[in-house]
Amino acid sequence: xxxxxxxxxxxxxxxxxxxxxxxxxxxxxxxxxxxxxxxxxxxxxxxxxxxxxxxxxxxxxxxxxxxxxxxxxxxxxxxxxxxxxxxxxxxxxxxxxxxxxxxxxxxxxxxxxxxxxxxxxxxxx
Amino acid sequence: xxxxxxxxxxxxxxxxxxxxxxxxxxxxxxxxxxxxxxxxxxxxxxxxxxxxxxxxxxxxxxxxxxxxxxxxxxxxxxxxxxxxxxxxxxxxxxxxxxxxxxxxxxxxxxxxxxxxxxxxxxxxxxxxxxxxxxxxxxxxxxxxxxxxxxxxxxxxxxxxxxxxxxxxxxxxxxxxxxxxxxxxxxxxxxxxxxxxxxxxxxxxxxxxxxxxxxxxxxxxxxxxxxxxxxxxxxxxxxxxxxxxxxxxxxxxxxxxxxxxxxxxxxxxxxxxxxxxxxxxxxxxxxxxxxxxxxxxxxxxxxxxxxxxxxxxxxxxxxxxxxxxxxxxxxxxxxxxxxxxxxxxxxxxxxxxxxxxxxxxxxxxxxxxxxxxxxxxxxxxxxxxxxxxxxxxxxxxxxxxxxxxxxxxxxxxx
Numbered sequence: 001x002x003x004x005x006x007x008x009x010x011x012x013x014x015x016x017x018x019x020x021x022x023x024x025x026x027x028x029x030x031x032x033x034x035x036x037x038x039x040x041x042x043x044x045x046x047x048x049x050x051x052x053x054x055x056x057x058x059x060x061x062x063x064x065x066x067x068x069x070x071x072x073x074x075x076x077x078x079x080x081x082x083x084x085x086x087x088x089x090x091x092x093x094x095x096x097x098x099x100x101x102x103x104x105x106x107x108x109x110x111x112x113x114x115x116x117x118x119x120x121x122x123x124x125x
Numbered sequence: 126x127x128x129x130x131x132x133x134x135x136x137x138x139x140x141x142x143x144x145x146x147x148x149x150x151x152x153x154x155x156x157x158x159x160x161x162x163x164x165x166x167x168x169x170x171x172x173x174x175x176x177x178x179x180x181x182x183x184x185x186x187x188x189x190x191x192x193x194x195x196x197x198x199x200x201x202x203x204x205x206x207x208x209x210x211x212x213x214x215x216x217x218x219x220x221x222x223x224x225x226x227x228x229x230x231x232x233x234x235x236x237x238x239x240x241x242x243x244x245x246x247x248x249x250x251x252x253x254x255x256x257x258x259x260x261x262x263x264x265x266x267x268x269x270x271x272x273x274x275x276x277x278x279x280x281x282x283x284x285x286x287x288x289x290x291x292x293x294x295x296x297x298x299x300x301x302x303x304x305x306x307x308x309x310x311x312x313x314x315x316x317x318x319x320x321x322x323x324x325x326x327x328x329x330x331x332x333x334x335x336x337x338x339x340x341x342x343x344x345x346x347x348x349x350x351x352x353x354x355x356x357x358x359x360x361x362x363x364x365x366x367x368x369x370x371x372x373x374x375x376x377x378x379x380x381x382x383x384x385x386x387x388x389x390x391x392x393x394x395x396x397x398x399x400x401x402x403x404x405x406x407x408x409x410x411x412x413x414x415x416x417x418x419x420x421x422x423x424x425x426x427x428x429x430x431x432x433x434x435x436x437x438x439x440x441x442x443x444x445x446x447x448x449x450x451x452x453x454x455x456x457x458x459x460x461x462x463x464x465x466x467x468x469x470x471x472x473x474x475x476x477x478x479x480x481x482x483x484x485x486x487x488x489x490x491x492x493x494x495x496x497x498x499x500x501x502x503x504x505x506x507x508x509x510x511x512x513x514x515x516x517x518x519x520x521x522x523x524x525x526x527x528x529x530x531x532x533x534x535x536x537x538x
Binding site: 059060070 | 351352393394398399400402421422423424425442443444445446449450453454455456
């Protein structure tokens with residue numbers, strides 16, 4: 001039932017970029033959660049979840065995004081989403097999460113906008 | 126056995142190469158006659174009228190008869206059970222006469238001791254050089270193992286069927302415990318609800334309820350837990366009881382959701398990463414209707430269908446899904462229902478259904494447009510037209526769908 005899903009982690013000067021590609025659903029969410037447990041986030045870092053390659057995201061996928069947000073918050077790091085599709089944006093809107101997640105067109109844009117001292121971009125509500 | 130044969134062969138190689146063939150042959154099979162008599166299957170030859178002419182030792186052993194009791198005295202059909210005899214005479218005999226052979230027949234033989242022996246029978250007609258039928262040759266395989274195997278298959282199949290029925294019954298029973306058996310009647314209001322399960326095998330995660338609070342006020346809610354199955358059902362149950370308890374403790378809708386968020390988020394942190402979306406409402410009767418306050422946690426907006434047929438959303442922007450984050454914020458909206466007005470809560474199984482014959486999904490806007498033209502007045506009527514709509518989507522409804530409607534009876538009814 002679950003399609004192809006890939007998760008890659010890369011380190012950037014501002015922190016970590018976690019890139020999800022393919023279909024994020026109940027079948028593939030454990031792989032995404034698994035990748036998150038291996039992250040080491042420092043206070044003042046930024047965690048960007050790059051969704052440029054994401055083709056599908058159901059409620060299990062939303063849980064992954066919320067968990068990633070909580071993980072960053074717990075570590076004192078910032079959190080942002082990059083390349084949110086129109087459909088996912090609509091879902092996040094209904095779920096009341098647009099105010100919780102800072103979103104940017106690309107992961108690079110998210111990194112460029114990151115300033116550890118600022119509180120606007122870190123998604124703290 | 127193989128090693129012994131090899132040694133013999135080697136020994137023969139050294140001494141007498143010419144003696145290999147007869148020795149090896151003797152080890153493999155004594156003779157065609159012995160193979161016939163003691164083959165691992167039964168052999169039987171009959172005259173064309175079925176009279177037994179020849180029978181091998183293997184078959185005699187299975188049946189427990191003496192050779193002399195059968196040869197020239199009994200017919201093959203005499204060895205069969207009554208049912209088998211009728212089948213033989215009406216089907217197998219004619220098939221042999223027509224086609225000269227009949228194979229793969231499952232029959233039962235009667236032994237001398239009176240027991241029954243399940244067998245598989247293959248028959249061919251032997252013809253003489255002039256083409257005339259002379260004999261019927263019958264090969265008989267012991268089918269006791271096979272019969273046991275088939276019985277086992279049937280038993281396993283029956284068990285699988287029973288298991289499936291049990292799972293479905295469990296799912297539907299569990300589902301029923303998550304919903305009020307009968308929706309309560311609020312004095313002066315009409316109420317109606319509908320639950321459409323997407324699967325008979327799995328418990329869905331949608332829920333709703335309506336219950337009295339103090340001073341003539343009422344609480345109600347409708348929501349959707351992420352995920353399905355038993356684990357989601359546990360959370361659904363927790364949510365129902367938490368909402369009811371929280372409403373008694375602090376009835377203001379946003380407070381109710383705040384309390385639910387605290388309870389669910391503890392579970393979320395403990396590893397059961399599930400959230401829910403829900404609209405919780407309080408209802409206070411007023412002259413000619415009721416005052417309603419809704420708080421939404423990440424749920425699609427409720428709809429009000431007014432007495433004049435217009436339909437519009439009760440937007441609750443930025444109300445967050447419940448349980449995902451600590452200190453989630455919720456949004457409230459207030460409206461008044463007058464005579465003929467209906468409030469509808471629904472889950473996204475409806476608004477995300479695939480519409481017939483396309484990959485498009487239904488939407489909140491489609492729902493609003495539908496209600497604006499459906500000309501449905503009152504809770505029961507709104508639920509009825511939506512139930513019909515869902516039925517029309519058929520398999521397009523991929524998720525469970527819950528509907529709850531409250532209305533103030535019109536002045537003319």
